[in-house]
Amino acid sequence: MVLILLMLTIWGALHWYYVYTPKASEPELAGEYRPDNTVAIGAIDRTYSYYLPSTLEENAALIFVLHGSRSSGEQIRQMAGYEFDVLAETNQYIPVYANGFENHWNDCRGSAGYSANRLDIDDVAYIGLLIDLFVRRHQIDPSKVFVTGHSNGGHMAYKLALEAPQMIRAVAAISANLPVDANLDCKKSGIPISLAIFNGTADTINPYYGGTVTLGSDASRGLVLTTDETAQYWAELAGYDVAAPNRVVEYPQTDGMPDTSVVATHWRGANNVAVSLYRLQGSGHVIPSKIYHFPRIIGPNASDISGPGEIVKFFNQTH
Numbered sequence: 001m002v003l004i005l006l007m008l009t010i011w012g013a014l015h016w017y018y019v020y021t022p023k024a025s026e027p028e029l030a031g032e033y034r035p036d037n038t039v040a041i042g043a044i045d046r047t048y049s050y051y052l053p054s055t056l057e058e059n060a061a062l063i064f065v066l067h068g069s070r071s072s073g074e075q076i077r078q079m080a081g082y083e084f085d086v087l088a089e090t091n092q093y094i095p096v097y098a099n100g101f102e103n104h105w106n107d108c109r110g111s112a113g114y115s116a117n118r119l120d121i122d123d124v125a126y127i128g129l130l131i132d133l134f135v136r137r138h139q140i141d142p143s144k145v146f147v148t149g150h151s152n153g154g155h156m157a158y159k160l161a162l163e164a165p166q167m168i169r170a171v172a173a174i175s176a177n178l179p180v181d182a183n184l185d186c187k188k189s190g191i192p193i194s195l196a197i198f199n200g201t202a203d204t205i206n207p208y209y210g211g212t213v214t215l216g217s218d219a220s221r222g223l224v225l226t227t228d229e230t231a232q233y234w235a236e237l238a239g240y241d242v243a244a245p246n247r248v249v250e251y252p253q254t255d256g257m258p259d260t261s262v263v264a265t266h267w268r269g270a271n272n273v274a275v276s277l278y279r280l281q282g283s284g285h286v287i288p289s290k291i292y293h294f295p296r297i298i299g300p301n302a303s304d305i306s307g308p309g310e311i312v313k314f315f316n317q318t319h
Contacts, residue, residue: 027082030054031089035074039133041126048098048130049073051085052138061093061144062134063315064127066153068175069104069114069215073097076150081291083308091312093146094138098130100152107155108162108178109213110185113220123156124164131167146315148172150287151206155179161193161234162186170194170274170318172311175206175285177224178233192238194318196276198307199227200283202299231265231277238273255290255303262288262304274318278310 035049065084067076077084077097084095100106101121104114116123127147134140145168149157154176161171163186170193177199178184201208205215210226212219225233232242246269251262260282267275280288284299288307 026078027086029085029089031085033085039129041122041129044101044121046099046101046126047073048096049077050094050096051088052094053088053092055089056094056138057092058139059141059144060138061091061146061315062131062140063088063093063095063312064130064145064147064149065095065097066105066147066149066156067097067100067103068149068151068153071103071152073099076153076287079150079287079289079292079294080308081289081306083289083291083306084312087308087312091316093144093312094134094140096130096134098127100156105149105152105156106159107152108159108184108186109155109221109224110179110183111220111222113218124160124167127160128164128167144169146170146172148174148311149176150174151176151285159186161195162188165189165191165193168193170196170315172196172198172314174198174287174307175200175203177206177208177210177227178230180223180225183222183224190237192271192273193234194272194274194314195234196274196278196311196314197227197231197234198278198280198288198310200280200286200299200302202282203285204299205285227277227279231275235267235275238267238269238271238275240267240269240275242267251304253304255301257300257303260300260302260304262302264310272318274314276314278305 031053101116104116106116106121106123147157154173157171157173213221235242245265247266249264263279265277280302283302286294288302
């Protein structure tokens with residue numbers, strides 16, 4: 001009995017240290033959070049939530065915030081520290097937290113074992129349907145639609161950038177690299193698009209330096225390129241010399257963690273297509289945040305920057 005209690009105590013301590021993370025406090029906002037909306041696409045009911053700012057001009061923007069594997073729109077809203085809602089009040093956009101099919105998105109990784117991929121769920125059509133809905137109901141500007149996502153949501157952002165760049169102005173992928181060609185089941189349109197990447201060098205799920213994406217014992221997501229190769233694809237698609245960026249920014253240390261740091265490399269030319277790589281040195285499978293603390297089991301947090309703040313700034317600078 002004593003041994004069992006000791007083992008439970010040790011397990012509890014390890015769970016608390018590596019897995020537990022306190023829930024971010026939801027701020028008091030002047031706008032309205034509207035959860036649990038449903039829209040039918042074909043024979044499938046899909047759900048989404050969104051935050052409606054207290055004042056919203058006509059022709060405002062729309063930002064989709066897409067969750068990762070086994071997660072939900074509500075969870076990524078919390079994991080982003082509610083910052084997309086806070087920033088919506090001053091940046092004139094509606095953040096939309098759409099839910100994937102059975103908690104997954106049908107992204108470009110052909111080998112993935114989750115049902116959204118096996119059943120070939122048409123998530124591009126789903127996002128397109130939601131765009132049309134918000135144009136009708138809230139008069140958003142269809143030329144100012146943006147997509148960001150974490151992990152599986154980041155891969156879904158890549159899919160939209162590859163297959164449907166005409167639907168969106170820019171994307172920001174977090175903790176995601178493009179699949180290798182042998183594992184890619186998306187069609188490349190070959191059209192350049194503004195895109196930002198936020199990847200941690202100590203990410204044990206999406207390997208910064210390429211390789212197999214693993215989630216626990218599940219390695220079905222297959223092989224991905226390195227982060228540098230992923231950035232190179234988008235930069236060269238836009239006509240840039242990847243070895244000659246316009247600007248490199250080293251962010252100051254503000255979080256008291258010298259083992260983590262952030263360096264952003266930016267490419268931009270006369271065509272106004274912006275490509276940015278945020279190298280989260282020493283950071284794990286996280287959304288960079290000054291507010292939300294991810295579980296230690298998925299690696300350190302790059303808290304010298306606010307990921308949502310940098311993403312909204314990047315989107316605002318695209319034309």
